[in-house]
Amino acid sequence: MRRDELLDAAEDILCDQGSAALTLNAVADRAGVSKGGLLYHFNSKEALIKGMVERLIEDFDQLMAGQPGGSYTERYLGATLAAVRSGRLRRWAVVTGASGNLFLLAPLREAMTRWHREGLSEEPDPVASQIVRLACEGLWDVASHDPELNSDADLRALEARLRGLLARPA
Incomplete structure (x- = not known):
C-alpha cells in the first residue's frame, strides 16, 4: 500500500x-x-493529517510551477482552475481534518500566506490581482462543497473574466 x-x-x-x-x-x-x-x-492520526496538509501544499505548488508564464496571479488562477477541473478538491477535507489543531494547520496557513502575498507588489494592478486570488479561493471552496455547480463552459467564462481583470492597462 x-x-x-x-x-x-x-x-x-x-x-x-x-x-x-x-x-x-x-x-x-x-x-x-x-x-x-x-x-x-x-x-498517529496527527501524522496522517500532517501528511494530508503537506501533500496539499506540495500538489498546489506543483500545479503553480506547471503553469505557463505570465504573472504569479495568472499562474495562481491557472493552478486553481486545474485543481477544480481535476476534481481533486482536498483543501476542504484537509482543513476539516486539521481543524481545532493550530499546529497541524500552521503549514497550510503559511502556504496560504505565501500564495496570497507572493509577487503581489510586482503585479501591474495589485488590487485586481488580490481580487482574482480571493475569487480563486471562493471558487475552490464552493467547488469543494458542490463540484457540479460550474460546468466547463462556466469555468471558461469565469477564467476569461478573471484574466480580463489582470489585463495590463493600455
Whole structure:
C-alpha cells in the first residue's frame, strides 16, 4: 500500500463523513490494509493529517510551477482552475481534518500566506490581482462543497473574466 493511497482513504473519509469519523481504524479499513500497515506510514492520526496538509501544499505548488508564464496571479488562477477541473478538491477535507489543531494547520496557513502575498507588489494592478486570488479561493471552496455547480463552459467564462481583470492597462 502506498502512502498516497492511505492519504486518499483519509481524505475520502473526511469528505464523506467528517472529522469525527477519521480514525486510524477507519482509514485502514477504507484503504484495505491492516492497522499495522497504516501505522508503518503514519504512527498517529496527527501524522496522517500532517501528511494530508503537506501533500496539499506540495500538489498546489506543483500545479503553480506547471503553469505557463505570465504573472504569479495568472499562474495562481491557472493552478486553481486545474485543481477544480481535476476534481481533486482536498483543501476542504484537509482543513476539516486539521481543524481545532493550530499546529497541524500552521503549514497550510503559511502556504496560504505565501500564495496570497507572493509577487503581489510586482503585479501591474495589485488590487485586481488580490481580487482574482480571493475569487480563486471562493471558487475552490464552493467547488469543494458542490463540484457540479460550474460546468466547463462556466469555468471558461469565469477564467476569461478573471484574466480580463489582470489585463495590463493600455
